Amino acid sequence: MSRPNAVQTELELKVDCDIHCAAPDTAALAQYLPRHWQEFVGFGGFKFREALDHCYPPILDGNPEETRVEQVKQLFLSRADVAHAILNCYMGLEALQNRDLAVSLASATNQWLADRWLSDEAEGSKLRASVVIATQDPGEAAIEIRKWAMRKGELGFVQVLLPVHSEVPYGKRQYFPIYDAAAECGFPIGLHFGGLTVTAPTSSGWPSLYIDEYIGMSQIFQSQVLSLIAEGVFERFPDLKVVLLESGFTWLPALMWRLDKEWKGFRREVPWVRELPSTYIRRHFRATVQPVDAPPDDLAQLRRVVDQIGSGSLLMFSSDYPHNYGPDEGVNLLLSVLSDAQRRDVLMNNARDLYRL
Amino acid sequence: MPSSGLPAGSDLDFLREQLLDRWNVRIAILNSGNVAQLSVQPGDYGAALTRAINDWTLAEWLDAEPRLVSAIVVPINDADQAEDEIRRLAHHPRFVQVLVTLRNVDLLGNRRFWRVYKAAAEAGLPIGVHVGGIAGQPLTGAGWPSYYFEVHAGHPQAFAAQLSSLVFSGVFDEIPRLQFVLIEGGFAWVPSLCWRMDRAWRILGEEVPDLKQEPSWYVRHHFSFTTQPIEEPERPEQFREILDALDMNGRLLFSTDYPHWDFDAPDRALPSDIASGLRRQIMSSDAVSLYRFAGLDGA
Numbered sequence: 001m002s003r004p005n006a007v008q009t010e011l012e013l014k015v016d017c018d019i020h021c022a023a024p025d026t027a028a029l030a031q032y033l034p035r036h037w038q039e040f041v042g043f044g045g046f047k048f049r050e051a052l053d054h055c056y057p058p059i060l061d062g063n064p065e066e067t068r069v070e071q072v073k074q075l076f077l078s079r080a081d082v083a084h085a086i087l088n089c090y091m092g093l094e095a096l097q098n099r100d101l102a103v104s105l106a107s108a109t110n111q112w113l114a115d116r117w118l119s120d121e122a123e124g125s126k127l128r129a130s131v132v133i134a135t136q137d138p139g140e141a142a143i144e145i146r147k148w149a150m151r152k153g154e155l156g157f158v159q160v161l162l163p164v165h166s167e168v169p170y171g172k173r174q175y176f177p178i179y180d181a182a183a184e185c186g187f188p189i190g191l192h193f194g195g196l197t198v199t200a201p202t203s204s205g206w207p208s209l210y211i212d213e214y215i216g217m218s219q220i221f222q223s224q225v226l227s228l229i230a231e232g233v234f235e236r237f238p239d240l241k242v243v244l245l246e247s248g249f250t251w252l253p254a255l256m257w258r259l260d261k262e263w264k265g266f267r268r269e270v271p272w273v274r275e276l277p278s279t280y281i282r283r284h285f286r287a288t289v290q291p292v293d294a295p296p297d298d299l300a301q302l303r304r305v306v307d308q309i310g311s312g313s314l315l316m317f318s319s320d321y322p323h324n325y326g327p328d329e330g331v332n333l334l335l336s337v338l339s340d341a342q343r344r345d346v347l348m349n350n351a352r353d354l355y356r357l
Numbered sequence: 358m359p360s361s362g363l364p365a366g367s368d369l370d371f372l373r374e375q376l377l378d379r380w381n382v383r384i385a386i387l388n389s390g391n392v393a394q395l396s397v398q399p400g401d402y403g404a405a406l407t408r409a410i411n412d413w414t415l416a417e418w419l420d421a422e423p424r425l426v427s428a429i430v431v432p433i434n435d436a437d438q439a440e441d442e443i444r445r446l447a448h449h450p451r452f453v454q455v456l457v458t459l460r461n462v463d464l465l466g467n468r469r470f471w472r473v474y475k476a477a478a479e480a481g482l483p484i485g486v487h488v489g490g491i492a493g494q495p496l497t498g499a500g501w502p503s504y505y506f507e508v509h510a511g512h513p514q515a516f517a518a519q520l521s522s523l524v525f526s527g528v529f530d531e532i533p534r535l536q537f538v539l540i541e542g543g544f545a546w547v548p549s550l551c552w553r554m555d556r557a558w559r560i561l562g563e564e565v566p567d568l569k570q571e572p573s574w575y576v577r578h579h580f581s582f583t584t585q586p587i588e589e590p591e592r593p594e595q596f597r598e599i600l601d602a603l604d605m606n607g608r609l610l611f612s613t614d615y616p617h618w619d620f621d622a623p624d625r626a627l628p629s630d631i632a633s634g635l636r637r638q639i640m641s642s643d644a645v646s647l648y649r650f651a652g653l654d655g656a
Contacts, residue, residue, distance in 0.1 A: 294556075
């Protein structure tokens with residue numbers, strides 16, 4: 001990397017499409033819960049937040065101090081090159097079998113985000129956030145989405161967050177109320193790495209190692225892309241956009257080629273899929289750039305992947321702050337192989353247009 | 358369909374006429390694709406079924422046609438009996454690999470399968486992993502899909518999970534001669550998976566401290582991929598880009614998937630501009646060296 005990084009980052013404004021806060025603990029949410037659930041939390045000793053602590057190994061978790069609101073504002077949002085950042089608060093609500101509790105916790109989380117993170121003070125005005133929903137109850141989720149969309153201008157919710165690992169693929173009709181509300185409100189669906197479900201993350205059961213589960217998450221992203229296309233979601237909701245968050249993106253060309261080939265053989269089975277799957281992918285999907293799965297010492301491969309994806313509008317900058325991937329130059333390497341115009345699109349324009357910032 | 362009225366792939370004369378003679382096929386490997394579903398049948402019945410399939414294959418196909426060789430079907434989830442079956446047949450030169458299914462109740466890196474792999478490696482037989490299988494759990498990591506389109510287009514994701522499981526299990530350090538052939542899953546997805554595995558290993562490698570090499574090293578030294586359904590990128594030159602990114606010269610094996618509907622014809626499967634040396638490797642010499650066909654009739 002011969003680019004003068006310090007100067008570069010000062011001058012180049014960017015939208016960071018994936019930053020995180022620590023999930024609020026039960027005590028922080030209690031004030032936002034209906035009385036019934038406040039009592040439940042009290043007498044049941046319900047501690048939801050602690051379950052999430054097992055999701056990431058410590059080396060990936062980042063410093064918890066860096067996920068508190070004051071620190072994020074001071075350490076991150078105050079940077080001159082950050083124009084906006086999209087806050088994705090992962091709650092793991094899909095793990096709950098009690099759907100009323102999941103719905104109430106989603107609602108409480110959004111209120112907490114609105115009060116603690118999105119209030120328009122200091123650097124807070126740079127923040128946007130994803131609406132947290134309980135996928136167990138798509139009808140209630142649609143109500144929740146519309147509720148926050150009505151206060152979009154005031155608060156800055158811009159997207160609906162879904163964990164990519166689901167029990168039922170996201171193309172299925174049971175989720176359509178969510179897409180109906182999201183499309184009506186101009187919210188993309190953000191599919192994020194992770195998800196706590198009772199079903200295995202591979203078609204051959206549970207991996208023993210976190211590294212397998214981590215790597216395998218990109219296969220789940222691929223299954224979801226395929227499901228959304230095969231079920232005709234984008235014919236039914238032509239304005240709907242889907243953002244792949246922390247998905248990796250170098251698998252996209254092989255997936256597009258495979259789906260296009262298979263579609264030619266199978267389109268009689270799914271006649272509502274009227275266009276090549278790659279056309280839907282390029283029109284309806286966006287992918288965030290962190291992490292970059294590419295060889296660090298062979299920039300030609302990365303350049304080819306960008307060419308094969310073939311659309312400068314598909315990738316959007318993200319840092320995955322505050323998660324710590326160690327000395328990882330991937331995003332800088334990616335930026336270095338882009339043309340100046342592509343670079344501006346990836347850093348800024350694509351996200352600005354998508355989220356109407 | 359054969360004029361005998363038998364189902365596709367069940368009439369040896371018709372197979373000779375339609376495949377072996379027509380395309381001048383010197384050696385064809387039989388993988389009992391549909392029958393392999395039975396290999397997940399638990400207990401003695403499953404073991405008896407797989408023995409019967411292998412004996413039937415030998416008597417009805419291999420003894421009758423010298424150009425055919427076959428995989429040994431094993432009840433992989435019953436490691437004792439699978440190992441026995443490999444040892445029972447391994448001496449027979451016409452059995453050239455061990456067949457397991459892509460989808461299984463456990464990922465293939467699981468240590469309970471290693472004794473099966475050891476038996477195969479000692480006999481010099483690669484493990485062929487073929488599309489199919491009954492796993493008892495959803496067909497994708499995102500749950501059950503609705504359409505066959507999704508099932509068929511989704512094979513690469515299932516293969517990727519098995520490949521990753523095998524690599525990080527450490528089985529290739531334990532059994533250095535072990536070889537896997539991934540059948541009917543394509544190969545364009547392999548480079549980005551290798552890149553992801555290598556990157557993940559750089560940050561999470563302390564979870565697998567005994568792994569001796571970079572993950573992609575194991576892929577390049579222990580896996581081969583059959584060609585059908587052949588990759589068809591958007592622009593012709595991208596086929597070469599796939600091979601370049603794959604960086605696995607010698608590990609692509611031509612296959613037709615006869616008699617299935619998505620059969621790849623030997624004269625049209627590979628892009629026409631592929632170099633003749635590479636074409637010869639993919640069409641024959643790589644398989645000859647992997648399966649050690651040199652001593653067989655027809656090779």
